[in-house]
Amino acid sequence: MTRLAALTLEQAPAGSRAALEGLQKGLGFIPNAFKTLAHAPAALNGYLALAQALGKSSLSGAEREVAALATSEVNGCDYCIAAHSFFGAKAGLSEEDIRQARSGSLSAVAALARQITESRGQLSDAQIAAAHEAGLSDSKIVEVVAQVTLLTLTNYLNNLAGTAIDFPPSAH
Template sequence: MSRIPLPAGQEIPDASSPVLKAIEKQLGFIPNMHRALSLSPAVLNGVNGLQTALSRTLDATTKHGIAHAVTEVNGGSYCKAIHTFTATNFGRISAEEIELFQQGRASDPKRSAAVAFAKKVIETHGKVSDADLDAVRKAGYKDSQILEIVALTVQFSMTNFLNNVMDTDVDIPGPSAT
């Protein structure tokens, strides 16, 4: 059971309702993570704002790869379940590719460099080496895209940490939800 109880309808602050409605429209349901975060409109709006801004960076498959690599390092069944759900249902990504992502790799060499770099950012707490930067640049990423990889890594870490603290009950259908 989640360590922070999910609010019922009337317990959800009014300032959180627009974000929850938008998430429900996008996904077809309101995930427990967002319902729990709705207790603090500032946190819900901050998480949603960062996710919205970063949704316009890189390509979707690379973002899925970063999400899985970061979540694998940070742990947590909730984020693993939701990332698997969105990757398979919205990204049409195979189980084999998801497994590579979780290892910090990808079948596409350029994407693999981004996913490996994100994993390195988490493992080193951002203290990557010049060689790490050179590798992602040599794969074809511009400095602006490297900053986006780092920001996505932080975004996924933030939701990993929130869900790990809350011990959010998995409500996502799919193989990781069992």
């Protein structure tokens, strides 16, 4: 059951409309998660700014989806699992890759994202050393933390709101 309304473009506060229009143009529809986030223009625009910045990080699109899937699994966000399974497949992940990403076993990025989420960032020295040994630089570790942070926002919001899942998208 949806507990916070997913706003239409017309219902959205003025400060959210340009961002929603950009999502409509880029994706061909406005996902319910963003229609819900639109209640707070600062939150919507902040989320999109961080997502855009992370798109320029050293993490590949597939690695960002892997981190999103691992984080969303730990946080129990069915909406984000559906959305990032869709986007992960578009980034080249197989169904098995997606399953392994969710469990944290696909890669060092998946394992680290899952550990960060499970421990709320309280990793042991051994876990950080293992990430380094698996080839993750300090820069990549920070970028995984940022990706986990981005997903935690939408995971928590969707869990709280009961956002209706609209992935995979139908013809809109």
